[in-house]
Amino acid sequence: MTAEFETEIKKIQEQAFLENQASRVEINKLEQVLEMKDREMNRVKRLARNILDERTEVERFFLDALYEVKQQIVLSRKNYKQMAQAAFNLKMRQAYAGRTEYPRIRTFDGRVHSTNSINQDLREAEKWTNIKKGMDVDIGDLTWEQKEKVLRLLFAKMNGCPPMKHRKSSVPPVPDYVTLTTRNKDTLG
Template identity: 60%
Template sequence: QLNSMGREVFKENICLHGAFAYQLKETRELQKIKQKLEADKTLLLQERETSEGLIRKKILQINCQKAQIGDLQRKVEKLEVALCCTTRESVRQTQKTQHQVLTESQASTVEIKKLQQLLEMKDREMNRVKKLARNILNERTEVERFFLDALEHVKQEIISSRKHYKKKAQTAYYRKMMEACAGKVVPKIQTFKSNLNSRNSVYRDLEEAEKCYWEKIQFEKVDISELTWEQKERVLRLLFAKMNGTNPW
């Protein structure tokens, strides 16, 4: 019986040992599972805290965005009101400007018509002035041609008169020289060429005679018929210069 009980106890011990080993193994597995669950719990807590932080941050952002949206909506409403006012003012100003432009355009049209009429009058007046100036110029040209012809005629008369005077002076001088050969008074030597060094020249006699005549008639009335051809030339040149507004000498 003892051996039988010992065997039973031994078997029971073996069973208990196996059960203990199994239980120990299970305990270790459970501890590992517990550690893993605790690690997962810690990780989940961290993730939860992170998520809650993100949620709070998002809520703050949403609230800020809502506030910004509200401000923007109020600004948009104000801008819409201002835009309506500006549009009405712009339309009113445009209508006023159009009316002013129309009024000024009508006034300008009237002024342009007046200016056109005035311009036509000025053109007609200018044409009359041009015609008158052309007539005056033609008359002046005729007068100038008359003076030039008169001067040319006087020049020819002067040449002819001087030739005639020179011929008479030469004849008289030669006659006196012939008389001197016959025993009468010898006349002064006289030249008949234009020579500045000659003291007794026919041309000097003419110059002295003209000079004395002009000095004589300064305070007397002049008869044109009494003037010599040289004096008539001088008068014509003086008149021609006066007409052209130039200095005759």
């Protein structure tokens, strides 16, 4: 009986030893799989970081371009107002001297109810009346206001934003038929 018991104990010990070895082999395999997954995860993290850095760089470029365009809008509007004011004053002086007729009264201070305001001209710069359907558009042919709209649209598309419904006070939308050519793509002016 003791001999039977001892053989049974040896059998159980051998079986436990075999199961223990099989478990160790399985653990080694799982550790290798885990190492592979860690390396793959680190590679994915690196790629994600690179993509994020590139995206940040592109966003920075768009924001810089948008800032530059806004500065150009302010500058061109200021220059246009000065030139329009000087031309109006010259016409008034010529009319006072009796050389020509008096020009229509023009306002330069942005009054809302003016019938001949400089701001009407500035609002016209935002419209797409100079762009014909079906023709390629060179970005150099656009006004600064139109360039701003194109940049905003591209930036929104890059970020996956759906097209916004435009309010009356916002800049008019870019027509669907406007396609920009690749000429002068590096320069905004």
